[in-house]
Structures are given as C-alpha cells and as structure tokens.
Amino acid sequence: MFEKVLIANRGEIALRIHRACREMGIKTVAVHSTADADAMHVKLADEAVCIGPASAKDSYLNKAAIISAAMMTGADAIHPGYGFLSENADFADMVEAHNMVFIGPKPHMIRLMGDKVTAKKAAIESGLPVVPGSDGDVKTVDEALMWGEKIGYPVIVKAAAGGGGKGMKVAHNATEMADAFTLAKNEARNSFSSDVVYIEKYLQTPRHIEVQIIADNYGNIVHLGERDCSLQRNHQKVLEETPSPALNSKQRREIGEIAASAMKKLGYSNVGTIEFLYENGRFYFLEMNTRVQVEHPISEMVTGVDIVRDQLRVSAGAPLGYTQKDIVFAGHAIECRINAENPKTFIPCPGKIGAWHTPGGLEVRVDSGMYAGYKVPSCYDSMVAKLIVHGRTRNGAMMRLRRALEEFVIEGISTTIPLHQCIITNPEFLDGEYNIHWLEKFISEHQDDIIEEN
Numbered sequence: 001m002f003e004k005v006l007i008a009n010r011g012e013i014a015l016r017i018h019r020a021c022r023e024m025g026i027k028t029v030a031v032h033s034t035a036d037a038d039a040m041h042v043k044l045a046d047e048a049v050c051i052g053p054a055s056a057k058d059s060y061l062n063k064a065a066i067i068s069a070a071m072m073t074g075a076d077a078i079h080p081g082y083g084f085l086s087e088n089a090d091f092a093d094m095v096e097a098h099n100m101v102f103i104g105p106k107p108h109m110i111r112l113m114g115d116k117v118t119a120k121k122a123a124i125e126s127g128l129p130v131v132p133g134s135d136g137d138v139k140t141v142d143e144a145l146m147w148g149e150k151i152g153y154p155v156i157v158k159a160a161a162g163g164g165g166k167g168m169k170v171a172h173n174a175t176e177m178a179d180a181f182t183l184a185k186n187e188a189r190n191s192f193s194s195d196v197v198y199i200e201k202y203l204q205t206p207r208h209i210e211v212q213i214i215a216d217n218y219g220n221i222v223h224l225g226e227r228d229c230s231l232q233r234n235h236q237k238v239l240e241e242t243p244s245p246a247l248n249s250k251q252r253r254e255i256g257e258i259a260a261s262a263m264k265k266l267g268y269s270n271v272g273t274i275e276f277l278y279e280n281g282r283f284y285f286l287e288m289n290t291r292v293q294v295e296h297p298i299s300e301m302v303t304g305v306d307i308v309r310d311q312l313r314v315s316a317g318a319p320l321g322y323t324q325k326d327i328v329f330a331g332h333a334i335e336c337r338i339n340a341e342n343p344k345t346f347i348p349c350p351g352k353i354g355a356w357h358t359p360g361g362l363e364v365r366v367d368s369g370m371y372a373g374y375k376v377p378s379c380y381d382s383m384v385a386k387l388i389v390h391g392r393t394r395n396g397a398m399m400r401l402r403r404a405l406e407e408f409v410i411e412g413i414s415t416t417i418p419l420h421q422c423i424i425t426n427p428e429f430l431d432g433e434y435n436i437h438w439l440e441k442f443i444s445e446h447q448d449d450i451i452e453e454n
C-alpha cells in the first residue's frame with residue numbers, strides 16, 4: 001500500500017481523498033494555490049505545498065509544480081480527484097515517468113475515453129449500445145448535411161474533446177445544420193484546442209443514467225448500480241439519486257452487467273463511470289468518465305462500498321477482494337449539490353461565510369470543505385457542499401432530505417438550498433417523472449416559489 005499520497009485537487013474532493021487515506025494509515029500531502037491557503041484540506045493534510053497563484057492554470061493545472069511538490073515531499077502516488085488534471089493522459093504519463101502511481105486508469109485508457117469519437121468506437125466494439133450517428137469525425141458542412149439526412153433530424157453536433165457541456169449544438173433541420181456545425185466547431189476549437197466534431201441523433205426526452213464500476217488489475221470488475229443524473233441545468237448536474245425511479249430491478253441488473261462486461265472486455269482497471277442516455281426503455285452510451293465523480297457518495301450509501309478507499313487499493317495493485325454477488329443494494333440515496341449561487345439567477349455568490357451549521361442525524365452525510373469564517377474564493381467552481389441522505393425507501397430518503405435541508409444553516413452567502421427545497425416538494429419530481437430538460441423548465445416556471453432565506 002502507498003505510504004504517502006499527494007492530493008492534486010481542492011475543496012470537498014481533496015478532503016474526501018484525505019479522509020480515505022487517513023483511515024488507511026496513508027500520509028497525505030495537500031497542494032494549494034495562494035487563494036486556498038486557509039482551505040480545510042490544507043489544514044488537515046500531513047503536509048501542504050503552495051503550488052502557485054489563484055488562477056487554476058498556474059496552480060491546480062500546473063503539472064510541473066505538482067510533480068515537483070510530490071517529489072519534494074516523497075509521495076509515492078498522486079490522486080487527481082475530479083476535474084483539473086484527472087482526465088489528462090499527459091499528466092498521468094508524467095506521474096509514471098517520475099516513478100509514482102497515478103491513481104486512475106492507465107494513460108492509454110484515459111486517452112481512448114477522453115476523445116468521444118474513439119470512445120464511441122471502443123464502446124461499439126465492446127458491445128455497448130450507442131446513439132446512432134456519424135461513424136467518426138465530420139469535416140465539412142456537406143458531410144454534416146449528408147449525416148443529417150441519414151440519421152434524421154433533430155441531430156446534435158458534438159466536440160470530440162468536449163466536456164462540461166461545451167461544443168454541442170442541436171440542428172432541427174437541414175437549414176439549421178450549417179450554423180450548428182460551424183458554431184460547434186468554433187466553440188470546440190476555442191474551448192478544447194481541437195475542432196474535431198461528430199454528429200449523432202438528438203434524443204428529445206432522455207434521462208441521464210450512469211453506471212459506476214470498479215475494477216482491479218487482474219480482471220475482477222463489479223458495478224455499483226446506476227445513478228440517475230437527469231436533473232441538470234446548462235448540462236451541469238444539480239441533484240442525483242440512486243436507484244433511478246425509471247428502472248425496474250431487471251433493467252437495473254441488465255445495464256449494470258452490460259456496462260461491467262464491456263469494461264472487462266476493454267481491459268479497464270480502476271474506478272470509472274459509463275454514462276448513458278435512456279429513452280423509451282433503451283440505453284445509449286454517451287461517454288465514459290475515467291475518474292471518481294462528484295456524485296459517487298450516493299452509490300456508497302446504497303452499497304456500503306468505500307469507492308475512494310477501493311480506488312486507492314486497486315491503484316496500489318491490490319485485488320478487489322469481492323465479486324458482484326457480494327454487492328447488496330439497500331435503500332435509496334439522494335445527493336444535492338449546494339452551490340454558492342443566487343438560487344434564482346444562478347449568479348455565483350462568493351464571499352465570507354458567517355454561521356455554518358451542517359445537518360446531522362441518521363443517514364445524513366455532508367461532504368464539504370467549508371467552515372464558519374471561511375472566505376469562498378471567486379476563482380473556482382461554486383459548489384460549497386454536497387448533502388447526501390439515505391433512506392430505506394425513496395419516500396423515506398425524500399423526507400430525510402427535506403428535514404436535512406431545513407437544518408442546514410449557511411450565512412453570509414447565497415446558496416442553492418432554496419432551489420433544492422423547491423424541487424423536492426414538486427409532485428412530478430416526487431413521482432420520478434423527469435428527464436434531462438425537466439429542471440430548466442421547472443426553474444423557469446417556479447421562479448416565485450424559490451424563496452431565498454438570507
């Protein structure tokens with residue numbers, strides 16, 4: 001097992017990784033920008049190294065500074081968390097070249113899955129159902145028009161290197177195609193320095209359902225069920241739950257098994273998430289994330305598996321130690337992402353936190369690096385906490401979530417707590433009847449019901 005792990009991230013995920021390491025007797029090294037000198041992960045880690053100024057490109061994305069910090073402190077592995085360098089194959093190569101372990105899959109797997117065109121090809125070869133679309137990149141407007149006809153409108157033009165919902169444009173008919181193609185290509189070039197785009201059928205009312213898998217280096221692989229992440233705003237997840245209210249137990253088992261066996265066929269090891277769109281009873285592969293995800297705790301709550309602990313174990317070369325039949329799914333879990341944003345306008349609201357009181361009690365978990373008096377910096381993601389609850393039934397989990405949101409006190413900044421309170425009392429949501437467009441429509445129709453307390 002590792003003796004010392006450098007955590008190349010910040011916020012709640014840095015803390016999450018620190019906690020797993022601590023419980024395994026592994027020493028931790030925090031890295032931080034000048035803006036994060038007072039952050040919780042910096043205070044709790046065994047050692048901390050300042051790696052640069054506030055701007056992420058000069059600190060959390062500064063590969064050389066992070067590698068130097070790891071060498072200087074004698075770390076034997078680097079955990080990249082999510083975001084930042086977590087899906088950067090060149091960084092994973094660099095970590096290995098310096099004789100340390102990159103906590104994640106092998107660099108060639110990150111590369112394969114990081115490009116959506118090659119990922120989709122790999123998905124087809126390994127037996128996953130995909131959204132019908134172009135068989136590779138699309139280079140000209142004429143080619144795009146040809147695919148539009150062939151697939152049937154509406155279609156979506158997507159960046160091969162895409163992420164964070166950028167570089168995607170929908171064309172409802174041939175007239176819209178030239179613009180959609182050019183806009184997506186330009187956005188892709190500006191955001192990802194690659195203008196490779198591809199085209200697929202635009203599904204109109206799908207749900208976003210993803211499967212968590214974990215695999216060791218010896219071909220052992222299990223899935224930890226699915227997560228329904230359909231509640232999105234600007235393609236960003238807001239609230240996630242497991243199991244999905246849309247699936248029955250047979251469908252749940254089937255998609256889990258399909259995802260796990262595809263990953264086994266590909267020779268994937270480490271943790272990963274296979275994302276699907278789900279419409280009219282059918283699944284379509286969307287993309288794969290080769291890292292731990294923000295919403296991993298809900299899978300932990302229903303399976304009892306400590307995903308980060310097991311990620312550290314398999315990265316160190318340990319066998320998984322359990323099989324699919326050892327995974328028992330119990331109850332229902334929900335996660336609310338609480339952002340420092342105005343709950344009606346979603347304008348970020350950084351600033352100094354006054355009072356900070358987190359809810360507690362049975363089966364309530366808060367993952368957060370915040371504390372009273374902490375100043376939320378303006379230069380990073382606005383998520384300040386994840387509230388995760390578990391219940392024996394979906395209804396039980398909802399009642400607990402309602403109670404926990406009521407208990408949460410965050411003063412000094414606006415947060416999206418009132419939005420969550422509004423969502424979880426809505427009858428459609430309570431009936432589980434929602435798709436990827438539901439939340440945006442809900443927000444536009446319920447502006448006045450979102451009541452800010454601060």
Ligand code: ADP
Binds near residue numbers: 208232287
């Ligand atoms: P990113 O990597 O930028 O998050 P994804 O490919 O995962 O991009 O897609 C993000 C979201 O965009 C999906 O959750 C879904 O809401 C929407 N989307 C992507 N592809 C399609 C499609 N073919 N049909 C309908 N919606 C789509």
